[in-house]
Amino acid sequence: MLAIERRNAILARLSAEGKVIVSDLSREFDVTEETIRRDLEKLDQEGLAKKTYGGAVVNKSLNTDLPYHVRKRVNVELKQHIAEKIADMIHDGDYIMLDASSTAIFVTKYIKHLKNITLITNSVEILLELADKDDWRVLSTGGSLKKGALSLIGSSAERMIRDFHVDLAVCSSKGIDMTTGITDSDEKEAEIKQAIFAAAQRKVLAVDSTKFDRIAFVRVCDIGEMDTVVTDAPPSERWMEYLKDKNVELVY
Secondary structure (H helix, E strand, O other), X not given: OOHHHHHHHHHHHHHHHOEEEHHHHHHHHOOOHHHHHHHHHHHHHOOOEEEEOOEEEEOOOOOOOOOHHHHOOOOHHHHHHHHHHHHOOOOOOOXXXXXXXXXXXXXXXXXXXXXXXXXXXXXXXXXXXXXXXXXXXXXXXXXXXXXOOXXXXXXXXXXXXXXXXXXXXXXXXXXXXXOOEEEEOOHHHHHHHHHHHHXXXXXXXXXXXXXXXXXXXXXXXXXXXXXXXXXXXXXXXXXXXXXXXXXXXXXX
């Protein structure tokens, strides 16, 4: 196994379990404990983990983006649940936009049986997933490839998005807060999400239940601008009342 593959596997374990132990990882990957310590040191330097005595813990900062291939392996069941609910909202002949989130990949997989869909996305992985869909019209936003992610960002991507109007748009976020609104960790990604929502008749926010009452670095928009919030479990009564007052549909 290459060092980068091992570090990605360690990151996935950290995201799933919250912590790792050097001796356990050494046995699992059949390398020395010193090699594991170097791996954890690098992850710490990159802001992806925090070294502790004998191991490391996950970096819970909302302003740190895990590599995409790690994110898509975390909380898979929650993302699949959310994606299935969103897929039920999409029908033959619809025009849709999807962001480059790992949840959007699952949405794509769940709607591949539909016919005559027009889809616009800044996700390279979604484009690859749909390479064999002859009866769909699939449009790429273009733009600059974001480091560590299979997403296209930048002004050219935004301009392309703003030239279209679709029936439904789906984006995720790092946080949703009653005062601050919908937030994300990356300014360029937030700008893409703003453009996607602005182009849609129906705006759908996909967030798992851990994102409620959390605030990330960049504000995307007000919660009241959404038509629907889809999550994996019922939020608190306080949130249910808040979304009802904002006339935002809650699906879980």
